[in-house]
Amino acid sequence: MPLRASTTSLPEEPGSILDALPIGLYVVDRNLDVVAWNRLREKGPIGRRRVDALGKPLRRLLGAAGFRETEPVLREVFRTGKPHEEIVETGDVLYHVRRLPVRKGRKVTHVLSWFEDITERRALEMQLIASDRFAFLGQLVSGVAHEISNPLAGIAGCAEALASLAEQGDRKTAKEARQFRDLIRTEIARSEKIVRFLLDSSRPSDDGKADLAGTISLALKLLERHPAFSRVRVRAVVPETLPTAAIDADSLKQVVMALAMGATRAMPSGGTLTVKAARQGRTLVLDVVDNGTPLPASRRAHLFEPFATADAQRGAGLGLAVARSLLRSRGGDLVYRPRKGGNAFRVVLRAASGKA
Numbered sequence: 143m144p145l146r147a148s149t150t151s152l153p154e155e156p157g158s159i160l161d162a163l164p165i166g167l168y169v170v171d172r173n174l175d176v177v178a179w180n181r182l183r184e185k186g187p188i189g190r191r192r193v194d195a196l197g198k199p200l201r202r203l204l205g206a207a208g209f210r211e212t213e214p215v216l217r218e219v220f221r222t223g224k225p226h227e228e229i230v231e232t233g234d235v236l237y238h239v240r241r242l243p244v245r246k247g248r249k250v251t252h253v254l255s256w257f258e259d260i261t262e263r264r265a266l267e268m269q270l271i272a273s274d275r276f277a278f279l280g281q282l283v284s285g286v287a288h289e290i291s292n293p294l295a296g297i298a299g300c301a302e303a304l305a306s307l308a309e310q311g312d313r314k315t316a317k318e319a320r321q322f323r324d325l326i327r328t329e330i331a332r333s334e335k336i337v338r339f340l341l342d343s344s345r346p347s348d349d350g351k352a353d354l355a356g357t358i359s360l361a362l363k364l365l366e367r368h369p370a371f372s373r374v375r376v377r378a379v380v381p382e383t384l385p386t387a388a389i390d391a392d393s394l395k396q397v398v399m400a401l402a403m404g405a406t407r408a409m410p411s412g413g414t415l416t417v418k419a420a421r422q423g424r425t426l427v428l429d430v431v432d433n434g435t436p437l438p439a440s441r442r443a444h445l446f447e448p449f450a451t452a453d454a455q456r457g458a459g460l461g462l463a464v465a466r467s468l469l470r471s472r473g474g475d476l477v478y479r480p481r482k483g484g485n486a487f488r489v490v491l492r493a494a495s496g497k498a
Contacts, residue, residue: 166257234423350390351494355382361398373412380419388492400461401430408434428489
């Protein structure tokens with residue numbers, strides 16, 4: 143249902159009407175001065191009393207960083223008259239934020255900012271989604287692992303037979319045969335490692351801690367000579383002071399590499415890949431951002447489904463499905479965050495106990 147907010151005027155003293163709503167909200171005029179501020183907003187992230195907020199510039203209440211993020215959204219709602227929605231994380235709390243235009247006639251005179259705490263609801267949704275997707279993915283990767291293991295055994299047998307036959311030939315033939323045998327063995331070992339990763343990805347695990355800066359640096363180092371990165375500039379902003387994450391380093395490395403490779407497919411002509419990490423309360427967030435072609439809105443809902451037909455840039459989507467299930471099994475998450483002029487994926491991780 144589309145969001146609408148239209149009224150002839152804004153009461154000077156909303157008082158108990160706004161206080162009765164089970165959400166935090168405030169209203170600003172075209173100068174971005176606060177004209178309404180309800181009781182739940184007093185208890186929210188800003189934590190300002192209504193008497194201290196009314197009549198004050200929003201810039202002063204939000205601070206420089208908060209206002210820098212909020213001002214463009216409010217200006218856009220005033221300009222277009224269209225509502226704006228987003229999900230915002232503040233510490234351990236997840237908010238559904240709506241910016242609603244308030245009109246007098248055809249002119250937008252105010253914007254109402256509505257903050258609904260959806261932390262518990264999203265946690266329940268995630269549990270339901272994770273259990274459903276995870277059960278399917280577990281069956282999927284188990285089947286894939288089984289199917290891959292069978293031909294691997296045959297390949298290994300052929301490699302040994304090749305070496306045996308080579309011993310019956312001349313020295314040059316024997317040398318080449320041994321080289322091919324070694325190559326086959328290397329690829330078998332690589333395939334077996336993939337199988338182990340798929341199986342590990344399908345099992346919940348609370349073991350392991352990962353140093354974010356070191357693990358991300360290693361993942362990007364492994365990719366820097368990949369042909370897909372020849373025209374991609376990589377920018378990493380990962381403070382070394384961040385606490386360790388509650389996930390094993392190998393799993394985190396696989397997630398980062400999968401997201402980075404996906405970003406290059408969105409930038410076939412080159413671009414910038416930005417990897418940023420930060421702490422938000424008891425969680426750690428890792429943003430992988432590209433400035434390539436944005437994913438069409440019609441396909442975002444199925445982005446994390448196994449074998450979903452995403453687009454030619456991002457492939458079938460199995461890697462994203464595995465990555466999200468892997469993260470959720472460790473108390474984290476993977477979300478797509480659309481942005482103007484590119485794509486952004488956010489990895490959410492629990493901070494491990496110990497390093498603060």
